[in-house]
Amino acid sequence: MIPEIGHFALILALAVALLQGSLPMIGAARGRAAWMALAEPAALLQLVFVLTAFLALMHAYVTSDFTVANVAQNSNSKLPLLYKISGTWGNHEGSMLLWILILAVFGAAVALFGSNLPAPLRARVLSVQSWIAIGFLAFSLFTSNPFARMFPPPPDGADLNPLLQDPGLAFHPPMLYLGYVGFSMAFSFAIAALIEGRVDAAWARWVRPWTLAAWCFLTGGIALGSWWAYYELGWGGWWFWDPVENVSFMPWLLGTALLHSAIVVEKRDALKTWTVLLAILTFSLSLIGTFIVRSGLLTSVHAFATDPERGVFILVLLCLTIGGSLMLFAIRAPALKGGGLFAPISRESGLVLNNLLLAVACATVFLGTMYPLFAEAFGYKATVGAPYFNLTFVPIMTPLIAIMALGPMLSWKRADLAGVLGRMKAALAAAVAATLLALYLSGGPVGPALGMGLAAWLFIGALSEWAGRIKLLRVHPSESWRRALTLPRSAHGMTLAHAGMAVAIVGIVGSASWKVEEILIMRPGDSVAVAGYDYRLEGVNRVQGPNYVSDMAQITVTRDGRPVTVQRPERRLYTVQQMPTTEAAIHTTGLADLYTAIGDPDGRGGHTVRVFYEPLVPWIWAGSILMMLGGAVSLSDRRLRIGAPRRTCPAPNTGTAAAKA
Amino acid sequence: MKRKHRRLVLILGGMAVLSAAVALVLVAFQETVTFFYSPSEIQAKAPPAERAFRLGGLVEEGSVRKAADGLTVAFRVTDLSASVPVTYRGILPDLFREGQGVVTEGRMGADGTFVADEVLAKHDENYMPREVADALKKSGQWKGADAKE
Numbered sequence: 001m002i003p004e005i006g007h008f009a010l011i012l013a014l015a016v017a018l019l020q021g022s023l024p025m026i027g028a029a030r031g032r033a034a035w036m037a038l039a040e041p042a043a044l045l046q047l048v049f050v051l052t053a054f055l056a057l058m059h060a061y062v063t064s065d066f067t068v069a070n071v072a073q074n075s076n077s078k079l080p081l082l083y084k085i086s087g088t089w090g091n092h093e094g095s096m097l098l099w100i101l102i103l104a105v106f107g108a109a110v111a112l113f114g115s116n117l118p119a120p121l122r123a124r125v126l127s128v129q130s131w132i133a134i135g136f137l138a139f140s141l142f143t144s145n146p147f148a149r150m151f152p153p154p155p156d157g158a159d160l161n162p163l164l165q166d167p168g169l170a171f172h173p174p175m176l177y178l179g180y181v182g183f184s185m186a187f188s189f190a191i192a193a194l195i196e197g198r199v200d201a202a203w204a205r206w207v208r209p210w211t212l213a214a215w216c217f218l219t220g221g222i223a224l225g226s227w228w229a230y231y232e233l234g235w236g237g238w239w240f241w242d243p244v245e246n247v248s249f250m251p252w253l254l255g256t257a258l259l260h261s262a263i264v265v266e267k268r269d270a271l272k273t274w275t276v277l278l279a280i281l282t283f284s285l286s287l288i289g290t291f292i293v294r295s296g297l298l299t300s301v302h303a304f305a306t307d308p309e310r311g312v313f314i315l316v317l318l319c320l321t322i323g324g325s326l327m328l329f330a331i332r333a334p335a336l337k338g339g340g341l342f343a344p345i346s347r348e349s350g351l352v353l354n355n356l357l358l359a360v361a362c363a364t365v366f367l368g369t370m371y372p373l374f375a376e377a378f379g380y381k382a383t384v385g386a387p388y389f390n391l392t393f394v395p396i397m398t399p400l401i402a403i404m405a406l407g408p409m410l411s412w413k414r415a416d417l418a419g420v421l422g423r424m425k426a427a428l429a430a431a432v433a434a435t436l437l438a439l440y441l442s443g444g445p446v447g448p449a450l451g452m453g454l455a456a457w458l459f460i461g462a463l464s465e466w467a468g469r470i471k472l473l474r475v476h477p478s479e480s481w482r483r484a485l486t487l488p489r490s491a492h493g494m495t496l497a498h499a500g501m502a503v504a505i506v507g508i509v510g511s512a513s514w515k516v517e518e519i520l521i522m523r524p525g526d527s528v529a530v531a532g533y534d535y536r537l538e539g540v541n542r543v544q545g546p547n548y549v550s551d552m553a554q555i556t557v558t559r560d561g562r563p564v565t566v567q568r569p570e571r572r573l574y575t576v577q578q579m580p581t582t583e584a585a586i587h588t589t590g591l592a593d594l595y596t597a598i599g600d601p602d603g604r605g606g607h608t609v610r611v612f613y614e615p616l617v618p619w620i621w622a623g624s625i626l627m628m629l630g631g632a633v634s635l636s637d638r639r640l641r642i643g644a645p646r647r648t649c650p651a652p653n654t655g656t657a658a659a660k661a
Numbered sequence: 662m663k664r665k666h667r668r669l670v671l672i673l674g675g676m677a678v679l680s681a682a683v684a685l686v687l688v689a690f691q692e693t694v695t696f697f698y699s700p701s702e703i704q705a706k707a708p709p710a711e712r713a714f715r716l717g718g719l720v721e722e723g724s725v726r727k728a729a730d731g732l733t734v735a736f737r738v739t740d741l742s743a744s745v746p747v748t749y750r751g752i753l754p755d756l757f758r759e760g761q762g763v764v765t766e767g768r769m770g771a772d773g774t775f776v777a778d779e780v781l782a783k784h785d786e787n788y789m790p791r792e793v794a795d796a797l798k799k800s801g802q803w804k805g806a807d808a809k810e
Contacts, residue, residue, distance in 0.1 A: 234752070344670045356675055360682045367686055371694075381697035381792055383715065385766075388693040392685050519751055521731035580755045599752035602731040608752050 003068050006056025007147040010097075013049035013104070014137040016042050021130035024123035036123035040111035043126050046133065047108040054101045057146050058088045066157050069150035070094065076159035076576050078547040086170035087160045093146035095173055099290065100136050102174075102181040106210075107133070110185070117206060124192035125185075132184055135317050143310045159576035162548070168228035176221030176248060180286035182214020183255060187283035190276045191325060194332040199276060204266035207279065209635055211262060215255045216631035222248050223624035234569075234582030234597035236517060236612040238620065241389040246369040247289035250362050254282040257358040260351050268340040268348055268412060273333045274355070280329060284322040285362075291318065343414040350407035350415075357400040364392040401454050401505065404498060405461025409468070424457075426464050431457035442514055451509035459502035466495040493634025497627045504623025510616030517613075521606040531613035533594060534558045535567075540598070540607055548572045550583075553598045553607065557587065569596045593617045695766065699796030700743040703769075710769050716745060716777075717764040717793045725759055738763060738775070742800040749777040762793040 020042035027035025057070070061084050066072040074091040075084060083090075089098040107129045114122050140146070163169070189207045193199045225248065230238040239245060258278040264271045291314045342348035367374075368388050375382040405427055409420045435453030442449065467473070469491060470483040484492075516531045527536040538554040550572040557564040567585035574581065584597040592615040599608030697715040698708055708714055721737040721744055728735065734753060737744040747765055757763065757780060767777035 234755075341667060344667065344674075349671070352671060353674070353678075356678050360678060364682060364686050364689075368689075371690070375694075381795075382694050383697065384690065384693050385695060388689045391689040391693060392682075395685060396682060519732060582755055597752070602727065604731075606731060608732060610752055 002056050002059050003065070003147040003149070006053040006060075007145065009049045009052035009056065010137065010141060010147075013046050013053065013100075014134065014141060016046045016049060017130045017133040017137055020046060021127050021134055025127035028120040028123040028127075031120075033119065036119050039123045039126035043104075043107040043111035043129070046130070047104040050097075050101050050104040053147075054088070054097055057094060057097060058085060060147075061085065061088045064157065066155075067149055067151070067153040068146075069148045070146045072150050072154050072157050074158065074160050076157040076547065078576075079157075079160060079165070080546055082167070082170060083160055083165045086164070089173050090160050090164045090170075093140070093144045095177075096136065096140045096144050097146055098174060099177055099181060100133065100140060102177050103129070103133050103136065103184060106181060106185055114206075121192055121196065121203075124195055125188045128188040128191045129184065132188075132321070135321065139310075139313055139317060143313050156576075159547070159574065162572070162574035162577060162579050162581045163232065165547075165574075166228060166232055168224055168232065172221060172224045172228060175217055175224055177290075179214050179216075179218025179221050179255075180248075180251065180289060182210060182217055183251060183279075183283045183286045185210035185214065186258060186279040187325070190279035191328065193276060193336075194328050197332060197335040199265065199272040199336050201266050201269060204262045204275070207275075208259070208262045208266065211255065211259050211279075212631050212635050215252070215259055216628050216635070218248070218252050218255060219624060219628050219631070222252060223621060223628075227621060230617070231584050231586055232582070234584045234599075234610065236515070236584075236595055236597075236610065236614060238511070238617065241368070241386045243292070243369050246365050247285070247292055250365055250369075251282050251285040251289055253358050253362040253365065254278060254285055257355045257362075258282050260358075261355050264348055264351050268342065270340045270342065270348060271352070271355075272336045276333065276336065277329060278355070278359075280322075280325045284318075284325070285366075287318055287321060340413070342412070345410070345417050346415045347407065347410040347412045350403060350410050353403055354400065354407065357396055361393060361396045361400070364396065365389065368392070398454065401458050401501070404501070405458045405465075408462070408465045408494060408498070423464060423468060424461055427457050427461035430460040444513070448509050448513035451513070452506060455502045455505040455509065458505070459499050462495050462498035462502065466491070489637040490634040493630045493632070493637070495630070496633055497630025500623045500626025500628075500630055502623070503626055504620050507616045507619030507621075507623060511614055511620065514615045515612065518611045520609060520611075521602055522609045523606040526606075528609075528611060530611045531592075532559060533564065533613070535596065535609075535611050537607070537609065540601075543570070545572065547576065548574045548581075551598065551601070551607075553596075553609070555585070555596055555609075557594055565594070567594070567596045569598045571598050571600075588618050590618060591616065697764075697792050699740045699792075699799065700738055700745045701740055701796070701800050703745055704743040708769060710771070713766060713768050713778075715764055715766045715792070716747070716775050717762070718744075718796055719793070720757065720759050720761055720763050722759050735774075738765065740796045740800040745775050746773070747775045747777050749780050751780075753780055764792065 020039055023035045024037075024039035024042075027033070027038070057068075059065075060068045060071050061075055062081070064071065064075060064077045064084070066075075070091060070093050071087075074094075075087045079087065087094070089095045107126060110117075110122065110125055110129070114125075117125070186207050189203065189210070193203055222245075225245070226238045229240070229245075230236075258275065261271050261275045261278055265275050340348075368384050371384050371388075372382065406420055406424065409423055410417075431453040434456035435449045438449035438452040439446065469487055470480045472480050475483075518528060518530045520528060522528065522537040524537055524539045527534055529535075534557065536556045536558070538556055540551050540553045543550045543552045550570045552568050552570045555567040555569070557567060565587040567587060569585040570583040572581045572583060573579070582597050582599075584595055587594045592613060595612035595614050597610045599610065601607050695713060695715055696708070697717060700716070700718050703716070716738055718738040718740040721739040724735075724737040724744075726735045727733070728748075733748055733750045735746065735748045736759075737746050739745075747767075749765065749767075764781040765775065765777035766779040766781070767775055770776050
């Protein structure tokens, strides 16, 4: 009964979406207030229906209702409760439903918190948001119904893919989708602006918080996925330039560009067309990210279920959304003329360069990811792997990071480069010191050492800008403190995010350059020394888990005879699917991870053991967290919550909106 | 500076960055492109020895052997009409099994053995890499596993 309620609610949601996608849009065109006002209750109603459907599916999972085909294929009665819940979105149909749910949540958020938006803009945004919902609800209902029944029901379910039975991957999809779908807001605002033919500072102020929120979630989602790959696959790597990773990284790159170009629109009334285009492209890439790997078009190492059968529907949906919005852009963009002037050396130019480099970086990732498709069009099969991406991506990101430290110090319109460089003395000194230190410690090639120098340049540069704004050390500390308190939160946020990027770069460069790897057969009692640590295999025991059996090794790690830690890497066999998985053991020292994984027994009392010394990997996670934190701090800025400078007519209830937000 | 000049500077700067990037991408493609071959294609025409490429197919039933050092694995990759011997040193991916699809990356040794430095795993046992499916179709051995479910 409950699954049918869910199915019915989903159909009702489609009906509401059709209404919300049409009447308010017409109302906005004809100036009918009542029609426009329909959008908000419709958005809330849509959320209620989609949430009902989602909860119904979750209920089926939690109660192990195997009469629902989706549950029977992806769950099992012995599954721990957490994974029964996460199983709801651990499959194609359920993840579509999650996508739709998040879309509805964002729509409802505009309805709730958007009371300071001009009525026509709000109506149009909600309508566009609803067009997206219509596409996905139709996709879900007509091709991927999560509530389809199965008769006769199997005695037990086929179990969730064991690799998905992991806390990291349980929360990775919702985070990632919050990011992907979050960019739909920027998209809806962009389309609404194109229809209205107006982009102004107020518009940018509304777009920015949504983009920022989406960016934070996407950053978290990517980091979580990367972290999962790191500890769960047992390969010791955290990024493989695999299509699945790339498709989430491309919207991140463009989203980052959008975040920065929206500032220029807001403050200087320039770059309008470009910002609108970025908003369209970012969401388009998010859509591609959701689908391209799923469609089976690209071979991925990480891909889970693929379903080429649904490819045509997906392709039509993508073409309609991307093609339609780009066409609208081509027709309407010339109407968005305008903009403040700026000199070649100015904050605007810095941000333009930022956008240019990020967009080009995104384009190279796109070309590399899609290369197999291009090659096939020319009749041969080929791919490009990590070497291609390292060769193209690194040279593009290097200048970006170099100017990233300078940009925030440049003033709007016309900047004094000599003065700015003068303020970078500390950063320059730190860069030289870090390079020399890295060279001394590694004794190795210059490249990675320069990478460390670049990170130090960015870190100290970001801090110098912040210190300059609060006049640290130049006035009495209490005065600096007062200045720090009155500094807008978005300024603190930017410093945090930029510094976080620097921390992440240290981790990325360090782990890519100085990793030590050892693979060997070990018998109980054997030891091996890796990067100054001694690993001794004490034994391997059979352990029974809730739905798996595991070979758990016990490895004592010592350094110069002093105990460091005991590691227990596992090799699990999930009994229902007869599928083995690797559970790496990781001990972090803060500066490096000690990483062990075990493989098959060799049949003569030994086990294959992989020992990695992973320098600076924890810094990647720390940097990602700092970046997210920076975004969150910036989001809490009062100016963003109050929203906008007023347009032509003042919104009467700005104050209440701020209170609610 | 006039508005026109300013725009010109921006456009020229943009063009410079773009053309540098295009050059970079073209060089990178040339240097790093990895071709995909099926066992039949290798039998028909040996690929150049100095270049890394991808070899894909099914792991031949009964062909997986572990060498005495316990770390090196030898197996054969087949498209059911031809097969190529492969060696790989390291831990195989969790889902590596006889009879299952596999994509390996490496170089052809002088003795006709493919030395893989990467064996690509899939997270989902129902999932057949597209290249492998196509190779099987080409060799006429595709069993219509289109109906994977």
